[in-house]
Amino acid sequence: MKGGTRKRGKTWSYYFDAAAVGGKRKKIEKGGFRTKKEAEAALAKALSEYNRAGTVFEPSNISVGDYLDEWIEQYVKSNLTTNTLDNYTQLIRTHIIPVIGHYRLSTIQTATIQTMINDLKEKGYSKSTVSSIKCILSGAFDYAVEPLHYLQTNPCKMARLGKFSAEQKTRSIISQADYADMLSLYPFGTYGYIILLLGWNCGLRIGESLGLSWDCIDFDSKTIRIDKQRILSKNGYVLKPPKYESTRILQISESLCAELKAEKRRQSENEVFYGEHYTIYETDSVDNKNEKLLRGINKSNQSQNRISFVCIQDNGTLVTKDSVRRLSQKIRKLISPEFDYHSLRHTHATLLVSAGVNIKAIQQRLGHRNITTTLNTYAHCTEDMEKAAVEAFEKICAGPMPPR
Structure with a gap:
């Protein structure tokens, strides 16, 4: 690639030939340097950045935080929905960058990711939240492996979520x-x-x-x-x-x-x-x-x-x-x-379950992926119904016990 420096008036500038666009040559030039040495140093840096397609960092030196910013710009914004972008950005800013954002990307190991996951669990975050954070990191590191070639392997691959205590988000029932x-x-x-x-x-x-x-x-x-x-x-x-x-x-x-x-x-x-x-x-x-x-x-x-x-x-x-x-x-x-x-959705389903509507029909009405989701979400209702069934059976069978 041709390039060099030259003096223009009292200052120096550098220039080099860029790739042809539409069959036409394009020259990049920047001036205003006080000395030839400054212009040559700026030329070397500009050529390096150009050859790396505008990347302004060395992959071995970039921090996790800076890389995640780059990933959001290059991949997330152009491939995922606005809602997903907002969710990713919030989780990255809140939970990932404060913990591992200052580390060099090239030094991140599975042990670092596992420690972060374990700390999130100890702080009481839900399985859904911790899983989302791990998935975001894994996706970002996959992109660092291929196509960027910043990493040889994804350090998230071997990290494990482990077991979480049973939890159920409390939803309000509307009277x-x-x-x-x-x-x-x-x-x-x-x-x-x-x-x-x-x-x-x-x-x-x-x-x-x-x-x-x-x-x-x-x-x-x-x-x-x-x-x-x-x-x-x-x-x-x-x-x-x-x-x-x-x-x-x-x-x-x-x-x-x-x-x-x-x-x-x-x-x-x-x-x-x-x-x-x-x-x-x-x-x-x-x-x-x-x-x-x-x-x-x-x-x-x-x-x-x-x-x-x-x-x-x-x-x-x-x-x-x-x-x-x-x-x-x-x-x-x-x-x-x-x-x-x-x-409103939760109340609708709760009223149906409490009224004794078939749980399979409720699953289909709500559009749940499988009936387990419906059963787990409305277990409290089905337990009450089971108790009511026992009480009803007792009333039906009330009377003297048969002789032994």
């Missing part, structure tokens, strides 16, 4: 009185009304509620088809299959049907009222993924790929997770201090 207060706080005509109804009556995940479209509701058969969720990706809002590919059809009540019909009429009236200022949405396929990218357009630009969502604002714009977050904060402040949207 019917509190639920009525929530609907008073967000009555019909507000963005919160329908999304509260869907959580309470159907036990939908938040992404499933936000992704529900009118074509998935059959008013004649009183069913809802759950075949997608809406998430925020680096490119915008995306529709993708529900968690664990849990596409399913749910029976819904007559009362919920009536509420949904009223909401659909209201939205049609709003569309007429706002006219060309009403926002509609169309979908585009995403390459190599079972996903569809959403694009909001002005109503004057009609689209053959239009999709109409159940949870929208008056002007047609989407109800977002931020909207639901604000709703939850208001409910926690005024009605139920432990409320989050998942509380």
Whole structure:
């Protein structure tokens, strides 16, 4: 690669030929150095960085913290969703960098990772949190091995999570009185009304509620088809299959049907009222993924790929997770201090289990990956039902014992 230094006026500059772009040569030059020696030193550094495709560190010297920043920029931001990016960044900043961020990447051994895992367990972090941290590190170190070749092996591979004490996250159960207060706080005509109804009556995940479209509701058969969720990706809002590919059809009540019909009429009236200022949405396929990218357009630009969502604002714009977050904060402040949207799903399932509904039917309604998840989550309900069954049997069989 040709390069050199030259004097321009009272200062020195360096230059070198870069790779041709579109068949045209490109020269890189930088000036302002006081002496030839300074220009030569800067040239050597610039050539080294250029030959390493812009990498400004030696792999043997980079710290774990700096490498993780580089990994997020090079890989995570371009390949994973915004929600995943936020989660990774939070765990890295909170749990990884303060512990091992100052170590050189090349010196990290399995023992270091194992010590960090053991310390997290001793501090009482859940298996889910510790497992997530290990998975993030393992993914980052895999990338350091291939394609970057900063490491020969992944030090996370042989680290073990070990056993965790049995744990169960406590979810609040919403009373019917509190639920009525929530609907008073967000009555019909507000963005919160329908999304509260869907959580309470159907036990939908938040992404499933936000992704529900009118074509998935059959008013004649009183069913809802759950075949997608809406998430925020680096490119915008995306529709993708529900968690664990849990596409399913749910029976819904007559009362919920009536509420949904009223909401659909209201939205049609709003569309007429706002006219060309009403926002509609169309979908585009995403390459190599079972996903569809959403694009909001002005109503004057009609689209053959239009999709109409159940949870929208008056002007047609989407109800977002931020909207639901604000709703939850208001409910926690005024009605139920432990409320989050998942509380509605948990309450829906708890009421079904307590009513004696078949646990397999509940698993399918919730879209759990397997029945073990349902049983483990609602074990307290099934235990109460078992006790009630014993008591009922005792009453049936009450009477004098047969002679021995």
